[in-house]
Amino acid sequence: MRKKAISASVIKRLPRYYRFLGDLSLKGIERISSGNLARRMGVTASQIRQDLNCFGGFGQQGYGYNIEQLRLAIGDILGFSNAKKTILIGAGNLGRALAAHMDFAGKGYQLIGVFDKKPSLIGQVVSDLPIRDIAGLDEFCRENRPEMAILCIPREETQETARTLVSLGIRGFWNFTHYDLSVEFPDVAVENVHLGDSLMTLSYHLSHPKDTK
C-alpha cells in the first residue's frame, strides 16, 4: 500500500482523518468529495487531496473518496491490525480513568496488565484487569512481552521506571508524566500528553482574547 515515506506532518493528521471518516461511515455515507470533507474538517480541499494521495487510488475524479475503504487503509497504515500488548503503570485517578475510558482495541492495542505500588490499590479490578504489585513487573514482562507502556506515575519516579521498562522490551510510551523521555531514549516511540501544558495554553488565550487563533 505505502509507496513512499510519509511526512511527519501527514502522520500527525492521519488520526483526525480516521475519526472523521469513521463518523461519516457510521452515518451510512459511502463516498465523499475532497471539497465536502474539507468543509467538514475546516481544512482546504487541496490539503486533503495532497495528504490522501500518499496512499494512492482512493480518490477518483467525479466520484470522490470511498469512505470505508479509505478509513481501513488509514487504519492499516496506523498499525491497527497488529494489537500491541500494553501495560499501564500507575493506577491512580488518571490511570484508572484511562483504562476505563479508552478504546484500546479500536486503536491497535491490547491492555494486558495494570501496575501500582500502593497496597490499597493492588487487587482492585480496572477494566477487567486486576491491579498488580509493581514488584512483579519484571516477571510479568518477561512472560507476556508487552511493547507499550502507559505512564501515569509521579514525575520523580519516571526516569527509573522508564529505564526498567526499556530494558524489559518496551518500545513505546504513552507518557502522562511531565518527565521528558525523548532526550534519554531517542529510539523509543514517545507520545507525551501534557495536560498541564494544554491548560496553560488555554489560559493564555483566555487572557489575551485578541491573540486567539
Added chain:
Amino acid sequence: MRKKAISASVIKRLPRYYRFLGDLSLKGIERISSGNLARRMGVTASQIRQDLNCFGGFGQQGYGYNIEQLRLAIGDILGFSNAKKTILIGAGNLGRALAAHMDFAGKGYQLIGVFDKKPSLIGQVVSDLPIRDIAGLDEFCRENRPEMAILCIPREETQETARTLVSLGIRGFWNFTHYDLSVEFPDVAVENVHLGDSLMTLSYHLSHPKDTK
C-alpha cells in the same frame, strides 16, 4: 512587560519553559545560561534566546537567566494571576480524574462547579465540590459567571451543550470530546485534548520503527 505580539509557536512553547523553570527553581537553582537550559530541554540555545527575548530583560551576557523572575514573568503572560472560574461538564471516569488530578489553581483557574446528568453521580463529591444536576446549569452560570468549561461528555451531546455554554458566557473550552468546536465557535478559545489521536499516532510509530522521530 510585553513589547510586541507573541507568535503562536512561541506561545505553544511557553508552558514547557514554565515547567522546566519551575523544576529548576524547586532544586534551588537561581540562574541558568541559555546553553545549559537548552541542553536540559533538548532544544538549541539560540531558540531559547529568541523565544525568551520576547519578554525582555531577563537574560544577561555572562549571567544567564534569573530563573524565578523569568518563571513569574512567563506565568504572568500565561494569565495565571487571574483565576478564571471554571466548570466541569461530565463527571464520568475521565472528568472525575481530571478534577482530582489537575492543579487548576497553579495554572490560572478556579474550579467552581461540576455537572452531570446521571442521577447516580449527582450529590457525590469530587475535589471538594458536589456533582450538580446539569438541569441547574443555567442558574449556576448566571449566578457565578464561569468563563471556562471542561467538556468530558459524549460527542453527540457536545454541540448543544457548547451552544448553551457560550450563550451563558463561557469564553473557553478544554475539550476532551471528539467534537470539533473551533469550526462553529471561531471566537471562543478551545484547547482540544484528543487522547485517541495521540494513541493512534503512537501506534503508527510503533508499527513503523524506522520512521520514528
